[in-house]
Amino acid sequence: MKLFLDSADENHVKFWSGQGILDGVTTNPSVLLRDGVTDPTATFASLARLIAPGVLHAEVTAESGAALVSEALALSELGDNVAIKVPMLTPQGVPCLAEMHELAGAGVQVNTTACLSYGQAALATKAGARYVSIMLGRVDDEGGDGAAVIEEVRRWLDRWGYRTEIIAASLRGPGDVRRAMDAGAHCVTVPPAILSKLADHKYTRHTVQEFLDAADATAAKAA
Ligand code: E4P
Numbered sequence: 001m002k003l004f005l006d007s008a009d010e011n012h013v014k015f016w017s018g019q020g021i022l023d024g025v026t027t028n029p030s031v032l033l034r035d036g037v038t039d040p041t042a043t044f045a046s047l048a049r050l051i052a053p054g055v056l057h058a059e060v061t062a063e064s065g066a067a068l069v070s071e072a073l074a075l076s077e078l079g080d081n082v083a084i085k086v087p088m089l090t091p092q093g094v095p096c097l098a099e100m101h102e103l104a105g106a107g108v109q110v111n112t113t114a115c116l117s118y119g120q121a122a123l124a125t126k127a128g129a130r131y132v133s134i135m136l137g138r139v140d141d142e143g144g145d146g147a148a149v150i151e152e153v154r155r156w157l158d159r160w161g162y163r164t165e166i167i168a169a170s171l172r173g174p175g176d177v178r179r180a181m182d183a184g185a186h187c188v189t190v191p192p193a194i195l196s197k198l199a200d201h202k203y204t205r206h207t208v209q210e211f212l213d214a215a216d217a218t219a220a221k222a223a
Contacts, residue, residue, distance in 0.1 A: 024055035048079035059085035104128025137170035154184035
């Protein structure tokens with residue numbers, strides 16, 4: 001399973017990358033805004049260099065058509081390890097499948113984002129997406145079960161032998177990460193704050209302190 005960091009903050013990326021657990025980094029325009037990025041292209045280039053050979057996922061901002069395709073092609077030139085996130089639909093509900101298909105045909109690693117249903121993930125796969133980002137938290141927000149969607153899509157991909165990978169996105173806590181992993185997501189993308197929570201446990205801290213105190217006591221006896 002692949003683990004991505006859902007962040008554009010270079011300090012967080014350096015820290016978690018240094019822990020040897022990251023396969024890549026995902027971003028979106030909201031993440032860039034949250035993390036104070038003012039020059040997205042420069043940030044994508046820098047992050048891609050920083051995490052290579054891990055994959056940097058950069059999202060287009062053009063809504064559709066030729067503008068979307070040319071923006072995606074330009075972003076993919078930033079590095080061999082750059083995947084391009086293309087939203088499943090425009091805000092008006094027009095599918096971006098043709099754009100994804102064209103980009104996949106041009107050798108671009110397409111990550112279909114804002115996937116909220118089984119049908120969307122299946123169509124994106126048919127269009128040639130390398131990844132489908134299923135937003136577990138946002139499915140849950142609408143009364144659905146994001147983990148169940150991931151599980152069903154995984155079953156469908158495996159049944160037909162598709163190589164498209166599910167990225168479980170929109171994870172709001174350690175419990176969501178566990179649900180996504182258990183549902184069979186090929187990749188999970190986790191914000192830094194949630195990754196810290198996954199690593200931490202107050203009783204682990206207590207236990208380690210107990211060991212250190214015992215080592216000190218042994219050393220004091222020997223002195
Ligand atoms: C990652 O690729 C997604 O864009 C991100 O996880 C979305 O998270 P959100 O639903 O919390 O905005």
